[in-house]
Amino acid sequence: MTASLRKVVSGALMLSTTLAMTGLGMAGIAQAAGQLNTSTVTLSDVTSNQTSVTYTIAFKPGSTTPLGRVKFDFRQNASTDATVPDNFANGSATKSAVTIGGTGDTSNWTLDKTTTGTLIYTATTDTGTLSGSPVLSFATANVHSNTVSASTPCDSVTNSETCWVRITTYASDNSTVVDNGTATYTVINTITVTATIDPVLTFTVAGVNSGTTSDANAGATSVTTTATTIPFGNVALGSAKVATQDLKVLTNANNGYTVYNKFNGSAPATDLMVGTYSANNIDPFDGGTVGTGWAEDGGSNASAVWSAGTYPNGPDGTTRNVDTAWLGIRSSNANVSGFSSANVWAPPYVGSSIGKKVMIATSPDNGTVATYVSFKVQSNAFEPSDQYTGTTVYNVVASY
Amino acid sequence: MGMNTLHSLCIRAARLVTIIALVTTFGIQTAFAGSVTSQADTLSDYQAAATGVHHVITFTTATTSDIQRVAFQFSTVSAGTTKPSHLSLSSATLGTVSGLGSGWSLNTASAGDGLIYIGRDTPAEVTASSSASVDLQNITNPHIADCNSGTINLSDTCYVAITTFSDDSHTHIDSGETTYVITEDPSFSFQISSVPVSQTHNGVTTTVAGSGTEFPFGNMSPGNVQYAAHKLQITTNAPRGYTVYAYLNEPISGSNPDNQISPFGAVDATWSTPQNWATPSGTSANSNSGWIAANTSDTRVSGWSSASAKFGPISTTKHAVATSTTADRTEVTIYVSYAFGINAVQPADTYSGKIIYEVDALY
Numbered sequence: 189m190t191a192s193l194r195k196v197v198s199g200a201l202m203l204s205t206t207l208a209m210t211g212l213g214m215a216g217i218a219q220a221a222g223q224l225n226t227s228t229v230t231l232s233d234v235t236s237n238q239t240s241v242t243y244t245i246a247f248k249p250g251s252t253t254p255l256g257r258v259k260f261d262f263r264q265n266a267s268t269d270a271t272v273p274d275n276f277a278n279g280s281a282t283k284s285a286v287t288i289g290g291t292g293d294t295s296n297w298t299l300d301k302t303t304t305g306t307l308i309y310t311a312t313t314d315t316g317t318l319s320g321s322p323v324l325s326f327a328t329a330n331v332h333s334n335t336v337s338a339s340t341p342c343d344s345v346t347n348s349e350t351c352w353v354r355i356t357t358y359a360s361d362n363s364t365v366v367d368n369g370t371a372t373y374t375v376i377n378t379i380t381v382t383a384t385i386d387p388v389l390t391f392t393v394a395g396v397n398s399g400t401t402s403d404a405n406a407g408a409t410s411v412t413t414t415a416t417t418i419p420f421g422n423v424a425l426g427s428a429k430v431a432t433q434d435l436k437v438l439t440n441a442n443n444g445y446t447v448y449n450k451f452n453g454s455a456p457a458t459d460l461m462v463g464t465y466s467a468n469n470i471d472p473f474d475g476g477t478v479g480t481g482w483a484e485d486g487g488s489n490a491s492a493v494w495s496a497g498t499y500p501n502g503p504d505g506t507t508r509n510v511d512t513a514w515l516g517i518r519s520s521n522a523n524v525s526g527f528s529s530a531n532v533w534a535p536p537y538v539g540s541s542i543g544k545k546v547m548i549a550t551s552p553d554n555g556t557v558a559t560y561v562s563f564k565v566q567s568n569a570f571e572p573s574d575q576y577t578g579t580t581v582y583n584v585v586a587s588y
Numbered sequence: 589m590g591m592n593t594l595h596s597l598c599i600r601a602a603r604l605v606t607i608i609a610l611v612t613t614f615g616i617q618t619a620f621a622g623s624v625t626s627q628a629d630t631l632s633d634y635q636a637a638a639t640g641v642h643h644v645i646t647f648t649t650a651t652t653s654d655i656q657r658v659a660f661q662f663s664t665v666s667a668g669t670t671k672p673s674h675l676s677l678s679s680a681t682l683g684t685v686s687g688l689g690s691g692w693s694l695n696t697a698s699a700g701d702g703l704i705y706i707g708r709d710t711p712a713e714v715t716a717s718s719s720a721s722v723d724l725q726n727i728t729n730p731h732i733a734d735c736n737s738g739t740i741n742l743s744d745t746c747y748v749a750i751t752t753f754s755d756d757s758h759t760h761i762d763s764g765e766t767t768y769v770i771t772e773d774p775s776f777s778f779q780i781s782s783v784p785v786s787q788t789h790n791g792v793t794t795t796v797a798g799s800g801t802e803f804p805f806g807n808m809s810p811g812n813v814q815y816a817a818h819k820l821q822i823t824t825n826a827p828r829g830y831t832v833y834a835y836l837n838e839p840i841s842g843s844n845p846d847n848q849i850s851p852f853g854a855v856d857a858t859w860s861t862p863q864n865w866a867t868p869s870g871t872s873a874n875s876n877s878g879w880i881a882a883n884t885s886d887t888r889v890s891g892w893s894s895a896s897a898k899f900g901p902i903s904t905t906k907h908a909v910a911t912s913t914t915a916d917r918t919e920v921t922i923y924v925s926y927a928f929g930i931n932a933v934q935p936a937d938t939y940s941g942k943i944i945y946e947v948d949a950l951y
Contacts, residue, residue, distance in 0.1 A: 223741060223742075223743055225741060225951070226828060226950060226951070227950075227951040228948060228949065228950050228951070229949075230948060231946075234944060234945075234946045234947070235837070235944065265773075266773030266774055266775070267773050343777060345777060345778065345779045345780075346779075346780075346781075346800055347779075347780045347781075347800040347801060348778050348779070348780060348945070348947070350776045350777065350778055350947070352773075352774065369951065370742075370773065370774045370951070371774060371949065371951045372774050372775070372776040372826070372949050372951075373947075373949075374776065374778050374946075374947035374949075376780070376944065376945055376946075376947075377800070377801050378801075378837065378942040378943065378944050379780070379798075379800070379801055379802060379803060379818070379942065379943040379944075379945075380801065380802045380803070380940060380941075380942055380943075381802075381803045381805065381836075381840055381880070381926075381928070381939075381940060381941045381942065381943055382802065382803070382804050382805065382938070382939065382940045383804075383805035383806065383807075383808055383814070383840075383928055383938075383939045383940075384806065384807045384808065384937075384938045384939070385807075385808050385809070385842075385878075385930055385934055385935070385936045385937055385938075385939065386807050386808065386809050386936060387936040388809055388810055388932065388936065438810075438932050439932075440810060440873075440930075440932060440933060440934055440935050440936045441935070441936060442842075442844055442847065442873075442935035442936060442937060551872070551873045551933075551935075552873040552877070552932065552933040552934070552935050553932075553933065554871055554931065554932040554933045555932065556871075588935075588936055
């Protein structure tokens with residue numbers, strides 16, 4: 189065909205167009221059923237194979253024609269056959285909400301769910317003219333969503349399944365098709381996230397310098413300690429000395445931890461601290477009438493105020509090595525009962541059990557806040573001069 | 589009369605004949621040009637890009653006249669001459685012609701311009717109101733948007749002009765135009781797949797290998813952070829695009845349900861203002877002591893146009909990890925990377941949760 193012929197064709201078309209505009213040539217332009225647009229399918233739960241899913245299908249009509257019926261066909265493909273997605277079921281489906289242009293119209297529609305894979309909404313009164321391209325929304329509850337399958341699929345994808353909803357709208361006679369449209373929805377297999385956080389526990393003991401008031405209820409320290417030594421040094425008659433250690437625990441133990449303290453030995457009266465002459469010893473603090481022992485042992489007043497005693501405000505024994513020198517212990521940890529008042533001390537534990545609680549946490553601890561465990565020693569005139577030593581042990585028990 | 593004179597007279601005579609012929613042609617056009625009626629183009633397959641398609645073009649003649657040629661101009665617009673770009677007529681063949689007599693053959697010499705015609709050696713009369721049918725075969729359909737490039741639906745209306753000629757070139761008798769609508773089924777392919785360890789996407793290097801159904805972050809200790817990623821492959825013709833959301837169906841929790849991982853809570857971190865990874869800042873167990881975060885490589889997501897190695901919080905709130913306002917007809921690959929980190933006070937436990945991807949397509 190030559191260029192001149194194309195010009196003739198074009199000219200003829202222009203003539204035809206002119207005629208069409210005057211109403212003589214439009215009859216031959218085919219007018220198909222309208223097409224819906226802005227169609228979406230939203231699931232209340234996109235997890236596959238769920239029993240009570242609400243499918244909300246929304247769309248805009250392709251024309252203003254009043255609608256009397258809307259049909260939704262759930263299919264494995266867009267157009268080729270009528271296979272329903274695997275396991276999809278609508279036998280228990282219930283009408284949830286219908287809106288026309290954002291206005292509720294639920295009561296005007298009835299739901300036919302008798303055919304598997306098909307939901308049909310029929311209006312008691314048609315929608316009227318749908319001017320302005322309103323959004324029509326139909327929410328159907330209690331639909332059983334389909335499964336994800338690579339073998340009998342809507343698609344061949346492994347972990348998700350994209351299926352189709354064919355939408356057909358009908359005029360008020362409920363049979364004349366007005367618009368068609370198709371939309372997709374995707375159900376998925378969920379992705380499981382797993383992680384194991386391993387138990388962690390770090391226990392740190394550090395020394396505290398002399399002259400430091402780490403625990404106000406213990407008072408300023410008299411000596412410098414290290415992680416492994418508590419050197420009280422020379423203890424003058426009637427003069428108490430205080431030593432403190434800094435304890436920290438870092439742990440992610442779910443229920444926290446407990447730090448116990450004990451002194452090695454089997455008998456408190458003889459083994460707490462022993463002199464070079466083995467008959468000489470320092471006894472656990474005994475506040476006498478003021479204290480009744482550790483709270484964890486059921487004492488109503490966990491510890492005793494050190495001021496009990498006869499000389500001067502210290503050990504009250506008058507027979508050597510029997511309450512003539514005391515060693516007391518206390519903790520700054522608020523979770524350990526009985527030590528919230530100033531100068532309150534308890535007798536260190538000596539024996540075969542795990543010891544006494546000096547540090548408690550009921551949840552994980554990032555190890556930034558210290559517990560101060562202090563020791564106080566004092567003797568009276570009846571305590572033999574000697575060099576006394578003892579060994580104290582901390583035991584940490586975590587609860588996961 | 590010399591030869592030159594004779595030649596000159598012949599030329600003058602020829603010019604006169606030509607002028608007369610043109611006037612006559614114009615006169616024929618004026619006198620007999622009409623509009624075909626009942627014109628239609630019925631396709632054997634309306635799917636976009638379908639091959640081997642039959643276009644059965646039918647029309648009713650308006651004028652009793654000899655017809656030697658019928659032209660079909662396929663175009664993108666009404667009264668146009670631009671061929672839909674993906675329409676292929678070059679291999680077209682002629683099937684049955686009825687209502688126009690016999691002797692027809694197909695000429696595709698101008699198929700590249702969208703113009704093909706049937707012709708015959710000798711004109712023959714066709715009476716007015718004859719119902720004609722021409723079966724044009726082996727045509728490849730246009731693609732969506734070849735004709736109505738400004739629209740974004742899954743159908744496209746293209747045009748065919750029909751013109752009958754009494755001779756083999758210029759003298760047209762009747763003309764008209766019809767349309768055919770190419771359609772396309774909605775499609776959406778969404779593939780989730782794993783990313784191996786030690787791969788870097790959008791600045792995040794995986795430390796554990798995930799799968800399409802599991803992210804096993806493994807054993808972790810305080811201060812530790814692990815990275816895993818998903819590869820999302822999306823192809824769709826949804827004309828108004830789509831959004832893929834990621835969220836947790838419930839907080840990631842331990843076997844002790846009180847133990848929970850918090851959404852990424854670094855300073856100023858939101859999904860639309862992602863931040864660099866930071867160690868969880870909480871000092872109490874289960875309150876910002878463990879964080880779950882995500883990164884998307886989709887620069888079309890708000891806030892992620894330049895977010896290499898940055899993270900936003902992942903929670904039960906849906907966050908877009910991939911989005912498009914138009915069809916992605918060519919596969920788009922998006923990497924969604926996840927970070928899972930803890931500090932010292934996140935309780936030791938075995939944690940699990942579920943990530944969900946939700947796909948919302950808009951047709």
